[in-house]
Amino acid sequence: MAQIFHRSTNFISRFSLFSAVFLVGLGLVGVLGLARSPYSTNQNVVRAQPVQFSHKHHVGDDGLDCRYCHTSVETSAVAGIPPTKTCMNCHSVLYADAPYLEPIRESFRTNQSIQWVKVHRLPDFVYFNHSIHVNKGVGCSTCHGSVNQMPLMFQASPLLMEWCLDCHRNPEKVLRATKEDVFDMNWKAPEDQAKLGKQFAIERKIRTTAELTSCSTCHR
């Protein structure tokens, strides 16, 4: 009786078995990598805005405090997008005729808000509160990156749940000493951060990891 299979089938079958295992593993790594990549998180992606507002210029060069515009960050869940009036505090005088700023003046004249494009979008099922983070000593740049070096705003962090939990499991590594530090864009963790952070966590009555990572802490 003639052979059904060629001799090479022995090799092909073994090779395909091993490569199947390899390909499944590779596929898994690929999918998990893609889920964490900027392609899916929008990390580092610059958004087009109605006016190309530069945080680098206003914060880095001019030295404006975050709270000058984001007024409610210490007292409310949202940091707040400034009204056009805040812009006009300066721009009624500075660059008052610049064509670049015409949308600002138009908004001021017509009393229509500028439709800023939201950069940091959290899912609707997440309850996030800025004030608790700021008041317990989590700095702006911990999540938003070095805003003073961003000509155009982008999302510096992945905003994935594993990223949130990374801090909620170890809050001491990001806690800063004073309010000035919280709003300091150039803050670097001191060498004894591990010790200091633990101390701040106790002083500020930061809740236990079990409480901070409980489902209903964020998903209410």
Added chain:
Amino acid sequence: MSAGQPPMDSPEIQRLTPVLGPGHTYASVTDKISAIVLTRRTSVGWYIGFLLAFSIFGVMNIAIGYLFMKGTGIWGINIPIGWGFAIVNFVWWIGIGHAGTLISAILFLLNQKWRTSINRFAEAMTLFAVACAGIFPLIHTGRPWYAFWMFPYPSVMGIWPQFRSPLIWDVFAVSTYGTVSLLFWFVGLIPDLATLRDRSTSKPKQIIYGMLALGWRGSARHWQRYQSAYLLLAGLATPLVLSVHTVVSFDFSVAIVPGWHTTIFPPYFVAGAIYSGFAMVLTIAIPLRKAYGLEDFITMRHLENMAKVMLATGLIVAYGYFFEFFMSLYSGNKFDVFLVQQRLHGPYAPFYYALILCNILIPQLLWFQRMRTNVVVLFIMSIIVNVGMWLERFVIIVISLTRDFMPSAWGRYSPTFWDWATLIGTMGMFVMLIFLFVRVLPAISIAEMRELVTETSEEHK
């Protein structure tokens, strides 16, 4: 398991009701089994049966498709009854899937010869039942496309599944069981696939069976490895027979709901699973041996032994019911006592009485040999037992959930059209898979039957 041991194995009775009809040789056994797959013309009955089952399978697909569109609101479930048909059907199917491994692994280790001609299709039945069972936990999650969240993998959420939850234990128990059963079934098939390869006349069949046979040549070394692999898998599968339904019972007994929170659940669930599994093997074996003239291979002895296993496990189940009842009253816990009252007098009491009738009272007929050897009685009995086992899960789930601690949280449950369509649809899928299996694979193990030829011929000398 112990059923049918001492008296049945006495040579006298064995001659009367052998595990293999007399006069068979290696060739006749091989011819007869492989002919079903290779040479016999596919009967009209097969086509009709397959088409019927296939259309019911279509109903299941429509029901699930509609569910994906609309969500679980199309079912009869609503708080407080979050677990309706989906979980009833899951537990029922997974229970049915227990006989295959029991027959193939435990009876193999116990050297029970009568397992030989029924193990192959019992294992196939197990796989198909597990497939049917697996559908329900998936689709009852509301967002089934996230079902992979139940597996532990480094997700972007930075959390693992809740390993303290019995529902996650279920995932592992059922997937392990499915995998081991599949491997066991496939390893057992290899020599037979090689037989089919060698007997096929057309090139495509030779290639397909040849690939599945993994280059089996039947050399002594092959057999030696095959035997040890089979023995190892039997050893691996044996604890699974006990563990899977134990874990399924934890879904209930770990919760504090009255009627669920009892320690008797694991053993009584396992016994119930084997009970319904053997009933399903009978439901399949009886038409199968008739349709393909396999009365020589699946003899009265097989049917009678299965009936005895059913009787034994049925009695364990009855014991479970009794002690569930007794412990509730003995505990003095008012919620447990109330639940017993609800089973006896509540709105779902007819289901409870039907369950007692199907699972305890009617199967007592199996004490009589005349009943155990009557094919029609056995067939009807097997269906009654499976209805009873389905009712058992319905009673456990629905009565407890509709009547828990606070009267303000009580509710009622009634299944909708889509509940029924999904349940009956999975039956269609099950039957369809059985039809396909019988048509393309040897429903009885050829290699093991050949061994039996030698063994029985020695006995007859």
